[in-house]
Structures are given as structure tokens and as C-alpha cells.
Amino acid sequence: MDLMSGSDPYCVVSVQGPCAVAKPWKGGGLTSCVANDQNPVWEEAFLLEDLYRGEDSLHLSVWNRDSLSSDDPIGCLSVGAEHFWQGLNLVQQLQFENPPKDGECCGWLYASITAYASLEKAKEAAHIIQTSRTPRSRSRITSLWRQTKSHSSSHAGEDVGTDADEPTVIQSCFPASKLRCASRGILSEEREDMKGYAYATAVNGGRANLASKMVTHSWRNKFSHLLAAVLADALNADKYDELAQSLASRQFLKLTEALRKKGQLDVRYWICAFSVNQHTGICASPPPSDSTGYAITPCCCSTAKHFSGELSEMNKFDDMMAYLKDTLSATGKARFEQVVAMEADFSLLTRVWCLAELVEAREIHLPQAIKIHSAAARDLCLDRLAQLDVRDAEASFPSDKDFVLGKIHDPEAFNKDS
Structure with a gap:
């Protein structure tokens, strides 16, 4: 220089x-x-x-x-x-x-x-x-x-x-x-002094933005399928298999133009993978490898971890949904909605926190849009729903399952309504 x-x-x-x-x-x-x-x-x-x-x-x-x-x-x-x-x-x-x-x-x-x-x-x-x-x-x-x-x-x-x-x-x-x-x-x-932030916080420069939709999804799903399900909602499509193919072939300009024509480029979605600060919980204890077998290095940030209690960000999903609904209603600009991103095998229906979000959506009368992978997966969905028992749902922490099931007053009625 x-x-x-x-x-x-x-x-x-x-x-x-x-x-x-x-x-x-x-x-x-x-x-x-x-x-x-x-x-x-x-x-x-x-x-x-x-x-x-x-x-x-x-x-x-x-x-x-x-x-x-x-x-x-x-x-x-x-x-x-x-x-x-x-x-x-x-x-x-x-x-x-x-x-x-x-x-x-x-x-x-x-x-x-x-x-x-x-x-x-x-x-x-x-x-x-x-x-x-x-x-x-x-x-x-x-x-x-x-x-x-x-x-x-x-x-x-x-x-x-x-x-x-x-x-x-x-x-x-x-x-x-x-x-x-x-x-x-x-x-x-220095590495040991680093603080961690949610992805949404980094992208938005620390500014808080109000989302008009929230996405219920399982972390077992493919990331490209999660994005494809969001795109399917924005483009008013029931299935997302073709959109997933477009993402895989990197047709980003084509997808952007489709969103622009629909007037959906500025619609905000709340997605827990992005909006929850993972550094306050699981960042230091990832699985040994990702879905491709590539080793995952644990995060060494100094952010305090809170897996439960008032300071935890991982047990506030129902509160978040109620807050966003009430806040949007007060503005009168939009109605809060739920998008359910179903995997090809519908394992979302076996995850306790996903079921908790479905329960909350029913309690507060949120409009729901369910996005499935393909027409071939529809029959599997019906089979899964017929066998659904909320008491068999899985959770990473046993306390989470107890916490969620405690919110469902009548599991049998929930199973029938589902």
C-alpha cells in the first residue's frame, strides 16, 4: 500500500x-x-x-x-x-x-x-x-x-x-x-474470548426484524429440502421436490426471479436453525460428523450455555409463536402463519418439539401450510398420521419430552385430531 x-x-x-x-x-x-x-x-x-x-x-x-x-x-x-x-x-x-x-x-x-x-x-x-x-x-x-x-x-x-x-x-x-x-x-x-451469535443476528447486523411466518422443521431433514419447503410456501406450491432439484443445480437466478414475480422476496420467515443462537446451547457438542461424513469441529466460543430455564433460547418456541402472532395482530399488517416442512419420510411427526409447535399453532389458531416432498410421499404421510402417538415422540433431552407432553392435556385426543 x-x-x-x-x-x-x-x-x-x-x-x-x-x-x-x-x-x-x-x-x-x-x-x-x-x-x-x-x-x-x-x-x-x-x-x-x-x-x-x-x-x-x-x-x-x-x-x-x-x-x-x-x-x-x-x-x-x-x-x-x-x-x-x-x-x-x-x-x-x-x-x-x-x-x-x-x-x-x-x-x-x-x-x-x-x-x-x-x-x-x-x-x-x-x-x-x-x-x-x-x-x-x-x-x-x-x-x-x-x-x-x-x-x-x-x-x-x-x-x-x-x-x-x-x-x-x-x-x-x-x-x-x-x-x-x-x-x-x-x-x-482471541479464540477463547469469542462470543457467538445467531445466524439471523449476523445477517441483519444485530437489528431485530419481525417475521410474518414461522417454519416448523426437523433437524434431521436435508438442509436443501428445508429451503425448498420455504420456497414452496413462497411460490404457493404444495410439493418441493422440483424446487429442491433447482437448488441442487444452483438455479438461483431463476428462483430469485420467480420470487420477485410473486412479490415474495421481502417476506420474512422465522426458522429456529437461523434465529436461535446455537452458541448458547449445542455448539460445543455437535455430532462427530455431518451428513456427508465430514468431521465437525466443536465450537470453542465463550458464550454461556443454557439448556433450560429463563435464559435458554431452546424452550421458548410456544412463547415465540404467541408473541409474533400478537405483535403482528397489533400492527394490522399481516397475519402470522405456520409453515410445516415435512421430510420425505415424515419423521417430523416423531420429534417432540415439532409436535409442540403443532400443538401451539392449534391452540392459538394459526393458519397452517404443510409442504410435502412429493406426491409419492403423500401416502406415507397418511400412514404416519394413522400410527401417530405423541407419547412416543423423541427428544434430544428427556426433560424436553416431559416439558412438552406436560402441555398436552389429552394425548389421546391430540392423536385423534392429528
């Missing part, structure tokens, strides 16, 4: 979506601050994942550390994912936001972006970067700066490829644990 003199700069790396909406879950982080350096070299490496071509962009903002007041912005730039989809040695002019009267109004930012076919390969490369400990040559940076600056008049504002035949990798001076933290956008915190 070529900057004005007297700066104590650092760089913030982030991923942004349309309308500059931040996506911290896709990676990024904060570099160290280089004190009083006009040509700082930041050697941190950041892992970015799940970027969408034509939608996401890499955002780089440079700041000047000010110990006496708030930090001052120096400049920023964004690069669309389509420009570095196959990797890129980036040399980009950075316009200063508050340039000195007698100084230069812009500088140059250099970065190397390497694309990998899979997250595993990217993590392997990050490990190699960490263990190699070969610092990037400052003389090479300076040479590149001088070469580019001599052509600044003809290339201002453009991406200039350099040393195309020599892959350039920004080296990391952080231990492996720090690098892993950086991939989640929390480089400045």
Missing part, C-alpha cells in the same frame, strides 16, 4: 452483497496496524468462502488508527467476485477520502487473490502459507509500486495484472488458530 506520510494504517477485509450489505459469515477480518509507515505491507491471509459470482464483492477499506478519537477512513474499494473468480493479482488505485491540501489524492493497493475448487483445498493452502513463514519481500512490493505509479496516468481506476506467471500469495504472520478466526471475520479476538 502506498499512502500519505504519517499514517498508522490498517485494512478491513470483508464480503458484501447487493446494496453493500455486509456478509461477515463469508469471511474476512482486520489486519494489524502498521505504525507510521507510508508503504505498509500487511501479511495477513484471509479465507473467503461461498461467494456468488455476479452477486458478492470483495470490499477493502483502509483506515488510519487514531488513539485520541475515532479512526479515520483513508479510502476503500470493491471488486466484484466475477473479476477474481479464477484468482487475481490486484493493483488498484485508492482515492483518499480526506487528502492533504498539498499532498497526493490517491494511493495504490496491492493484494493477491487465489481461487480454489473447494474449501478443503483453500484451508490446505492456508495451512501451507502459515507453516512456510516466508515473508513477502518489501523490495518486490516497492518495485511493483514504482512500476505501477509510472503508468498511473494511463491506468487510473483499472485493475492491473502483474507477474501473471508467478502466483503471488500474501503470507500470514499469525498462528493457525488466529488464521481460522480470521476466516470468520474475528481476527482481532
Whole structure:
């Protein structure tokens, strides 16, 4: 980076979506601050994942550390994912936001972006970067700066490829644990001091938004089937097997356009997997592997765990449903609804918390929309319902089953009504 003199700069790396909406879950982080350096070299490496071509962009903002007041912005730039989809040695002019009267109004930012076919390969490369400990040559940076600056008049504002035949990798001076933290956008915190937040909290920047629908689903279901069931509700379809196929083949633009035509892009759904802060409960004790057999590393955050009681987020589903219904009714804008995302084998009907949500929906008279996988699964559903006995439902914790069954005053009547 070529900057004005007297700066104590650092760089913030982030991923942004349309309308500059931040996506911290896709990676990024904060570099160290280089004190009083006009040509700082930041050697941190950041892992970015799940970027969408034509939608996401890499955002780089440079700041000047000010110990006496708030930090001052120096400049920023964004690069669309389509420009570095196959990797890129980036040399980009950075316009200063508050340039000195007698100084230069812009500088140059250099970065190397390497694309990998899979997250595993990217993590392997990050490990190699960490263990190699070969610092990037400052003389090479300076040479590149001088070469580019001599052509600044003809290339201002453009991406200039350099040393195309020599892959350039920004080296990391952080231990492996720090690098892993950086991939989640929390480089400045020690691992044991990290706090965890719900996915919905991260996506919405901590802002509370009122949902008009809630989704009852089993965690045993495929994630793509859960999303397909939500799409089926938004598109007013009874079955979601074809929508699941569209997701599997990554037809995201087609699905987005269908939602736009239906006017459903802004409809909010409450989904426990996203809205409940899993870091307050199960994050440190996951199953040994996911559905593909890939090992799951337990979370090491310091968020306090509450599996029961007032502070627990995992036993408030009926309260949440009643609250959302009453709040929406008070606004007069929408009626709260329940969407039931049935799996292909209808095992949702054997999970005690799912049954608890069905009970609550009946008690408070919520409109229900049941989404099934396919026409072939309909007969299986009827068989399951005929054999349903709420007393045989399963729960991860025995106390949960006792808690839910205590809310059903007449299990026999519930079975018949179901």
C-alpha cells in the first residue's frame, strides 16, 4: 500500500452483497496496524468462502488508527467476485477520502487473490502459507509500486495484472488458530474470548426484524429440502421436490426471479436453525460428523450455555409463536402463519418439539401450510398420521419430552385430531 506520510494504517477485509450489505459469515477480518509507515505491507491471509459470482464483492477499506478519537477512513474499494473468480493479482488505485491540501489524492493497493475448487483445498493452502513463514519481500512490493505509479496516468481506476506467471500469495504472520478466526471475520479476538451469535443476528447486523411466518422443521431433514419447503410456501406450491432439484443445480437466478414475480422476496420467515443462537446451547457438542461424513469441529466460543430455564433460547418456541402472532395482530399488517416442512419420510411427526409447535399453532389458531416432498410421499404421510402417538415422540433431552407432553392435556385426543 502506498499512502500519505504519517499514517498508522490498517485494512478491513470483508464480503458484501447487493446494496453493500455486509456478509461477515463469508469471511474476512482486520489486519494489524502498521505504525507510521507510508508503504505498509500487511501479511495477513484471509479465507473467503461461498461467494456468488455476479452477486458478492470483495470490499477493502483502509483506515488510519487514531488513539485520541475515532479512526479515520483513508479510502476503500470493491471488486466484484466475477473479476477474481479464477484468482487475481490486484493493483488498484485508492482515492483518499480526506487528502492533504498539498499532498497526493490517491494511493495504490496491492493484494493477491487465489481461487480454489473447494474449501478443503483453500484451508490446505492456508495451512501451507502459515507453516512456510516466508515473508513477502518489501523490495518486490516497492518495485511493483514504482512500476505501477509510472503508468498511473494511463491506468487510473483499472485493475492491473502483474507477474501473471508467478502466483503471488500474501503470507500470514499469525498462528493457525488466529488464521481460522480470521476466516470468520474475528481476527482481532482471541479464540477463547469469542462470543457467538445467531445466524439471523449476523445477517441483519444485530437489528431485530419481525417475521410474518414461522417454519416448523426437523433437524434431521436435508438442509436443501428445508429451503425448498420455504420456497414452496413462497411460490404457493404444495410439493418441493422440483424446487429442491433447482437448488441442487444452483438455479438461483431463476428462483430469485420467480420470487420477485410473486412479490415474495421481502417476506420474512422465522426458522429456529437461523434465529436461535446455537452458541448458547449445542455448539460445543455437535455430532462427530455431518451428513456427508465430514468431521465437525466443536465450537470453542465463550458464550454461556443454557439448556433450560429463563435464559435458554431452546424452550421458548410456544412463547415465540404467541408473541409474533400478537405483535403482528397489533400492527394490522399481516397475519402470522405456520409453515410445516415435512421430510420425505415424515419423521417430523416423531420429534417432540415439532409436535409442540403443532400443538401451539392449534391452540392459538394459526393458519397452517404443510409442504410435502412429493406426491409419492403423500401416502406415507397418511400412514404416519394413522400410527401417530405423541407419547412416543423423541427428544434430544428427556426433560424436553416431559416439558412438552406436560402441555398436552389429552394425548389421546391430540392423536385423534392429528
